[in-house]
Amino acid sequence: MERKISADLATQETLKLAREENIQTIWDRSALQDPHCGFGMLGVCCKNCNLGPCRIDPFGEGAEFGACGADKDVIAARNLLRHTAAGSACHSDHGRDLTLALLALAQGKTQGYSIKAEEKLKDLAREFSVSIDNRPLNVIAEDLAKKMLAEYGQQEGELVFVKRAPKKRRELWRKLGIMPRGVDREITEALSRTNIGVDNDYHSLTMSMMKTALTDGWGGSMAATEISDILFGLPEPIRSQANLGVLKEDEVNIILHGHVPLLSDVVAETAMDEKLIAKAKAKGAKGINIAGVCCTANEVLVRKGIPVAGNFLQQELAIITGAVDLMIVDLQCIMPSLPRVASCFHTKIVSTHDKARFPGVEHVEFKEENAVDTAKRLIESAIENYLKRDKSRVHIPKQKTDMVVGFTAEGVFHHLGGKFRSSYRPLNNAIIEGRIRGIVAVVGCDNPKNLSGGSHIAMVKELLAHDILVVQTGCSAIACGKAGLLQPEAALEYAGLGLREVCAAVGIPPVLHSGACVDNSRILIECCNILNEGGLGEDFSDLPVAGAAPEWMSEKAIAIGWYAIASGIMVLFGSPLPVLGSENLTRFLTKELFDIVGAGWAFEEDPVKGAQLLISHVNTKREKLKLGPMLHAPLIRKERMAVTA
Ligand code: SF4
Ligand code: MSK
Numbered sequence: 001m002e003r004k005i006s007a008d009l010a011t012q013e014t015l016k017l018a019r020e021e022n023i024q025t026i027w028d029r030s031a032l033q034d035p036h037c038g039f040g041m042l043g044v045c046c047k048n049c050n051l052g053p054c055r056i057d058p059f060g061e062g063a064e065f066g067a068c069g070a071d072k073d074v075i076a077a078r079n080l081l082r083h084t085a086a087g088s089a090c091h092s093d094h095g096r097d098l099t100l101a102l103l104a105l106a107q108g109k110t111q112g113y114s115i116k117a118e119e120k121l122k123d124l125a126r127e128f129s130v131s132i133d134n135r136p137l138n139v140i141a142e143d144l145a146k147k148m149l150a151e152y153g154q155q156e157g158e159l160v161f162v163k164r165a166p167k168k169r170r171e172l173w174r175k176l177g178i179m180p181r182g183v184d185r186e187i188t189e190a191l192s193r194t195n196i197g198v199d200n201d202y203h204s205l206t207m208s209m210m211k212t213a214l215t216d217g218w219g220g221s222m223a224a225t226e227i228s229d230i231l232f233g234l235p236e237p238i239r240s241q242a243n244l245g246v247l248k249e250d251e252v253n254i255i256l257h258g259h260v261p262l263l264s265d266v267v268a269e270t271a272m273d274e275k276l277i278a279k280a281k282a283k284g285a286k287g288i289n290i291a292g293v294c295c296t297a298n299e300v301l302v303r304k305g306i307p308v309a310g311n312f313l314q315q316e317l318a319i320i321t322g323a324v325d326l327m328i329v330d331l332q333c334i335m336p337s338l339p340r341v342a343s344c345f346h347t348k349i350v351s352t353h354d355k356a357r358f359p360g361v362e363h364v365e366f367k368e369e370n371a372v373d374t375a376k377r378l379i380e381s382a383i384e385n386y387l388k389r390d391k392s393r394v395h396i397p398k399q400k401t402d403m404v405v406g407f408t409a410e411g412v413f414h415h416l417g418g419k420f421r422s423s424y425r426p427l428n429n430a431i432i433e434g435r436i437r438g439i440v441a442v443v444g445c446d447n448p449k450n451l452s453g454g455s456h457i458a459m460v461k462e463l464l465a466h467d468i469l470v471v472q473t474g475c476s477a478i479a480c481g482k483a484g485l486l487q488p489e490a491a492l493e494y495a496g497l498g499l500r501e502v503c504a505a506v507g508i509p510p511v512l513h514s515g516a517c518v519d520n521s522r523i524l525i526e527c528c529n530i531l532n533e534g535g536l537g538e539d540f541s542d543l544p545v546a547g548a549a550p551e552w553m554s555e556k557a558i559a560i561g562w563y564a565i566a567s568g569i570m571v572l573f574g575s576p577l578p579v580l581g582s583e584n585l586t587r588f589l590t591k592e593l594f595d596i597v598g599a600g601w602a603f604e605e606d607p608v609k610g611a612q613l614l615i616s617h618v619n620t621k622r623e624k625l626k627l628g629p630m631l632h633a634p635l636i637r638k639e640r641m642a643v644t645a
Contacts, residue, residue: 006313006452008482010244010397014317017395023344025316026335030448042581043076049196058581068196076582077202077209078194080558083578084209085190087559090332091518092152092183092220093355097260098227099148104368105231106142112266112372115141116233124226128160141230148223154182161218164528168539169568172597178211178566183219186212202585210566210597217563222521228299232265235302235406235515237415237508242481244314245400246307247323251289252280252386254379255309255318258330259516261299263352263366263375264292267328268300270375280383288379293318294333295474295516302406302515311453311475312553313446316341322393326382330366331356333445333554346388350378403486405513407471409525415506424533431544432535434630435498437467438618441523441564444549444557446475447575453479455550455574455607460485460511462611465635467496468618470511473520476549477513485511497632520560523547524567537625541568541598544621546614550574550607561601568598570617572610576603 005012005027018025039045039055046066047053054066056075065071070078105113115121115137122132122140130143151159159180162170173179180186190212193199199208229235247253254271256264270276271288280288291309292300300306309318312333318324319341327338330353339361342349351358352366352374366374407415416427430436440463446453456479460470464485472480480486485494491503491510503510514522527540536543547564549557552573561571579585593600602617604610 007454007457008243008399008452010399011314011317011452013397014244014320014395018317018320021344023320023341024337025320025341026313026337027448029337039581041578043079043578044072044581046070046075046079048078048194051196056581070200072582073202073584074200074205076579076585077205078199080577080579080585081190081205081209081212082194083555083558084212084562085187087555087557088183088212088216088220089187090556091216091224091559092187094260094332094518095220095223095227096149096152097262098224098231099145101262101368102141102227102231103145103149106138106145108138110368111370112269112375113231113368115230117230120226120234121230124230127163151219152183153185155185156181159215159219161222162214164525165218165567166528166531166539173214173566176207176596178207178214180211180214180219183215186215202582202588206585206588206593209562213559213562214566216559217521217524217567221518222524224518225515225521228261232261232299232303234410235408236411237404238302238305238406239402239404240301240305240307241400241402242308242310242478243399243401244309244318244321244397246289246291246309247318247321247396248286248289249323249394249396250286252285252287252382253289253291253324254382255291255293255324255327256296256300256306257293257315257327258334258353258356259295259299259332259518260330260353261296262368263328263330263371264296264300265303266371267375267378268304268306270372271379273376276376276379276383279380280386283383283386285383285386288383295518296330298474298477298513298516298519302513307400308478308481311446311478313448313452319345319347321396322390323396325385325389326350326378328352328378329356332556345393346385346390348381348385350381399482401482401484403481403513404488404509405477405481405486407508407512407514409522409529412512412526412529415508416502424529428530428533428535430498430502432627434628435467435502436469437498437615437630438544438546438621439469439471440545440614440618441471441473441520441547442480442550443473443476443517443520443547443560445551445553446479447551447553450551450574450605451607453482453551456480457483457485459548459550459607459611461494461637462608463614464490464494464499464510465496465637466615467499467630467632467634468615469499469502471514471523471526472511473514473523474517476551480511481513485509486513494635496635498630517556517560520564527569539568539598542621542625543569544618544625544627546570546572546617548572548574548610548614550610565593565599565601566597570599570602572602572604572614574605574607574610577601
């Protein structure tokens, strides 16, 4: 299979350098896996017990059943449920870390943290039935954090955030038996179901996927977003830049990589300390440059405007520039290869989270009670390491693109509603009147099996041409940021006339960057707000909206996809879930689920064709809502794909 390299010039250039220097990257390792295991891709291998491993012949010529008697439907469904549980656990643990930090802050056990969004804390407290009357903020925060933590282990009842969902949807979840009780409760049950000889029906296994993932979207991820806003501030539109070109030849470069903003936010703040800057200058650097990779990047980007060095696929490339003095990692999406790549340069890698360790890598345990001291220590070690940088090996690509980011559910009220009319009405009206066709969330990872970021760009451009407002999170947002789609001017070049008018009127980009992967929960809230505003139906499944992850790779993406679908929002993946070995499960996920929850999966590798499927889905929803025709014909795009093979 011919491997496709990114459309991004900085990636191409640095990859060329890596190959000249014989440094292996994800593209090389991925190619070495070709052809990927067919059984794994089809989802029909199982190693859930020691009777196996077993595999089912998808062509019906070999084994039809595993040793225990499991058929391909059960095996594929059990595997997918395990992926869903792992993805949900990852996001939910992220939310738990943030909640524990809020508790520690409330109890006076942190350094460098404060309540940055007082009103949001109070709103959340009310939602969790925590009294706020004349009580100090820290007492409110303590009670709130304890209640939120208790909910993780709740055995009966319903998650509090679920009350935000439309009544009709909640009733459906109850009727289907997929209303989530507690985060840990459902994840444990999911894993229990997948043990040998427990749940042997792909239908009920699928229902468990949705129930488990709902604990992510309406539980752990939503908690992560809300508490991040409380601790670090509500994002607001802010200018910044993306791509490897944000690294600086004459400054100490520190990369923040991972997901949980607990340390990264403090590092970004601490790096502005005049004494530390003076220390860097004393070593010959002009300053301290902080940049991010992956979703930690998105967290500090949308709140502080810290530039992004790259998305998932660029983490090794950042080191290969030879200009990174320190890479601080926490957890999730951190390639195990990083220490090997770093060993070719002076770059120091420091792990900071107890759950994410690397052999041979210095571990500086991060604790909230000494966050600032830890940040200082790390920055000082980067300054020391700057002296070891071999200037002759520094090769920073020049590419960096301006962007405007930081659009939240609350922000949409402000921007699309206008300064003096905080309301979703103008947004709803733009959809109803046919200026905006609908809204699609294009999110998720970048993947060398696809077009390495290019699929996001091609899909988003096609959607924009059809007057679809695009909301983004994660590495997808970074890919589009690098391509210049997160600038207000992008509306003039890529958006259809209706969307262009709306963007020009309020001065927003046609693609709204909403944050990190956990912030897909913001998109759920935006959908709630659109429904509450009225005129576009009563349930998520009525809305002209959809979700897509053209280059998904993480189990977290599966969990996100599932909670969107369980909520009634159709999701398209650029490569199929590993279920195609089971015709029954595939049909259930891609067809029959639409009749059960009003949404299901679609798979399409070609990003433009994928966009067309999404557009057609949005059109169907518009017809069902009896909305009038669009005011303008779609934009005819000269180029379909700005992607090289
Ligand atoms: Fe094989 Fe069944 Fe054991 Fe899976 S659970 S490894 S299919 S015997
Ligand atoms: S970092 S989960 S590669 S979006 Fe959130 Fe990017 Fe996917 Fe990780």
